[in-house]
Amino acid sequence: MTRRARIFISVAEDSADVHAASLIRTAKELLPACRFYGLTGPRMRAAGAETLADLTSHAAMLTGVFSVIGRAWRAARLVESSWREQPPDLVILLDSPELHLRLARKAKQLGLPVLYYIAPQTWASRAGRNRQIAGNVDRLACILPFEERYFRRFGINATYVGHPLFEALRRQVSQPAVVERLRSPGKPVVALLPGSRRHVIDAILPRQLDVVRRLRAAGTALHAVVSCMSAERRGQIQDHLDSAEIEADLVVGDNASLLTAADLVLAASGTATLEVAHYRKPMVVMYDAGRLLALIHRLLGRFILKTPHLSLVNILAGRRVVPEFMPFVPDTGAVARVAADLLTDEAWRRVMVRQVEETVAALEDSQASVTVCRMIGEMLA
Numbered sequence: 001m002t003r004r005a006r007i008f009i010s011v012a013e014d015s016a017d018v019h020a021a022s023l024i025r026t027a028k029e030l031l032p033a034c035r036f037y038g039l040t041g042p043r044m045r046a047a048g049a050e051t052l053a054d055l056t057s058h059a060a061m062l063t064g065v066f067s068v069i070g071r072a073w074r075a076a077r078l079v080e081s082s083w084r085e086q087p088p089d090l091v092i093l094l095d096s097p098e099l100h101l102r103l104a105r106k107a108k109q110l111g112l113p114v115l116y117y118i119a120p121q122t123w124a125s126r127a128g129r130n131r132q133i134a135g136n137v138d139r140l141a142c143i144l145p146f147e148e149r150y151f152r153r154f155g156i157n158a159t160y161v162g163h164p165l166f167e168a169l170r171r172q173v174s175q176p177a178v179v180e181r182l183r184s185p186g187k188p189v190v191a192l193l194p195g196s197r198r199h200v201i202d203a204i205l206p207r208q209l210d211v212v213r214r215l216r217a218a219g220t221a222l223h224a225v226v227s228c229m230s231a232e233r234r235g236q237i238q239d240h241l242d243s244a245e246i247e248a249d250l251v252v253g254d255n256a257s258l259l260t261a262a263d264l265v266l267a268a269s270g271t272a273t274l275e276v277a278h279y280r281k282p283m284v285v286m287y288d289a290g291r292l293l294a295l296i297h298r299l300l301g302r303f304i305l306k307t308p309h310l311s312l313v314n315i316l317a318g319r320r321v322v323p324e325f326m327p328f329v330p331d332t333g334a335v336a337r338v339a340a341d342l343l344t345d346e347a348w349r350r351v352m353v354r355q356v357e358e359t360v361a362a363l364e365d366s367q368a369s370v371t372v373c374r375m376i377g378e379m380l381a
Contacts, residue, residue, distance in 0.1 A: 003033075005380050008088040008112075010039040010079070010103060012055040012072065012096035014196055015271060016118065017041025019164040019368070020094050023117070024049055026369035031377060037088075039075055052078055055099075072099050080106050087112055090379055094118050097129065104136040113379050117141040117372055119158065123150050124307045124315075130154040139379065141372050144316065145362070159375065162366025165271050169278050169364075178257035182249065187223045188263035188343050190215070192248070193255070193276070194237070195268035196229035201236055203288050204268045207329050209244040211266060214336035220343065224248035227258055264342055266335075269326050273313050277360040282342050282352045284335060285311040287326035317359040322352060 009024070011017050021043035024036050028048065036049040041056035053075040076099065083106070091107045093100035097120035107114045116137045122129050123146075133140060133156050140158040142148050151158035182189055190212065194205035205226070212224045226248050228237050234252055241248055251258045259265065259279040267273050269287035276283045287310070309315050311324040323338045342349060 005031075005034045005089040006086070007034050007036050007090045007092060007376070008038045008079070008083070009036050009044070009049065009092040009094070010100060011041055011044065011094045012039065012099050014041060014056050016094040016096065017043045017056045018168060019118065020044050020049075020092075021047040022164060022167055023092075023369045023372055027373050027376065030370065030373040031380075034376070034380075038092075039079065052082060075099075076102060076106075079103060083107070083110055083112065089113075090115060090376065092117060092376070095120075101129065101132050101136070105132065108136040113138050115139050115141065115372075115375060115379060117161075118143055118164075119147050119151060123147065124310075130156065139375055141368075141375060143368060146316075159371075161371040161375070162368040163274065163363045164366065164368040165274055166278065166364050166366045167369060169275060172256040174256040174260040175254065178251070178254060179261045182223065182225055182251070182258065182261040184223045187221050189261045190222045190224050190339070190343075191258050191262035191265045191281075192224060192226045193265060193267040193272045194226065195270060195272065196233065198233070198236060200268055200287075201233060201240070204286055205237065205240045206244065207286060207288060207332050207335070208266045209240065209246045209248070210332040211336045211339055212246055212248065213244070214333060215340055215343075218336070218340060220340055222343070225258055225262075226250050227255055228252045229255075264339060266339065269311050269324070271312065273311050273322070274360060274363070277313055277356045278364065280353050280357055282349045283313075283322050284339055284342065285313070285322055285324040285326060286329055286335065288329045289327045313356060313359055316363075317355065321355045321359060 009020055011020050024044060024047040027034050039053050039055055040049045040051040045051055055072060055075060091112050091114045093103055093116050095118040104114050114137050119140050119142045120129055134154055140151055140156050141161045142158050143163045145160055148158045148160040192208045194201045194208060215222060226237055228234050228250055231252055259281055262281050265276045265281050265283040267276050267283050267285050269285050273285055310326050313322050314320055325335050
């Protein structure tokens with residue numbers, strides 16, 4: 001490259017901001033002539049990207065950017081205007097298909113090459129989007145091993161690059177003093193991972209706390225510890241603890257120590273389940289999408305969902321390795337009964353840990369950022 005390549009990069013969720021920041025840091029070493037700008041989150045800006053707008057603090061699970069559709073569409077128009085004024089050399093879009101498939105279409109109309117990183121999960125639902133991807137995306141970087149073959153069936157230039165989560169997990173180090181503090185003699189540590197998004201915490205944490213209440217009511221002595229992914233969520237989580245009147249500790253930004261200490265994890269569905277799997281811990285996966293979607297699911301679920309499993313660990317394993325209560329949790333009593341069995345049934349715990357290890361071991365050496373940088377270099381060349 002004879003000049004610095006201008007690369008537009010876009011995220012709309014906090015998790016994508018983490019992975020994009022890792023990509024930008026890696027690109028500084030492997031592609032030093034590239035300059036990144038776009039729809040960024042705070043981590044991307046810290047890594048050196050310039051920003052047009054930030055959507056990460058307003059992201060929403062399942063409905064994507066629908067909850068902030070006005071902001072997202074205004075940002076999309078801003079992006080389109082900037083592309084016309086000064087076209088980038090490459091467009092990189094991470095996850096969030098509700099926004100990014102629209103941007104991919106616009107980029108295609110303007111003749112801009114598109115690399116889509118973290119493929120839309122059309123293998124689970126909305127397979128009709130594959131036509132859009134094939135028509136508007138030049139290269140698709142997949143983070144799950146089976147996705148490359150799946151997308152290539154639709155004429156999509158897909159490449160499995162590895163899962164970027166494990167790059168971050170390799171950098172995590174537990175704090176022995178914190179681990180020791182969390183462990184209580186005679187009391188198993190039950191870790192609650194309610195997610196990082198505000199609305200997911202509001203939906204899942206009360207149910208996780210009710211499971212803890214039911215376990216204690218049934219005579220199970222345990223030490224409950226809630227994971228708080230960032231300081232800005234601490235007040236929200238503390239409000240739930242106060243409202244539920246549940247005795248529990250709170251660990252902020254240190255899942256490495258919490259999961260090292262944990263004997264059982266109640267995890268919100270998402271990539272957090274892979275983090276739990278990385279620490280080889282038994283888990284129960286929960287997610288509740290609300291009453292409206294519950295009605296839609298009862299009426300149309302069998303036509304919309306194309307996978308028999310919904311949690312990532314079970315999807316990757318192709319079988320029910322960990323208990324999952326999703327997309328709804330109508331009865332926390334059932335969750336509590338399963339959790340009680342996992343705390344006492346050592347044989348089941350050993351089998352689950354072995355199967356979890358078999359499922360994720362191949363992903364743990366992932367070098368996703370390096371592989372995507374190679375793809376960027378090829379596309380720029």
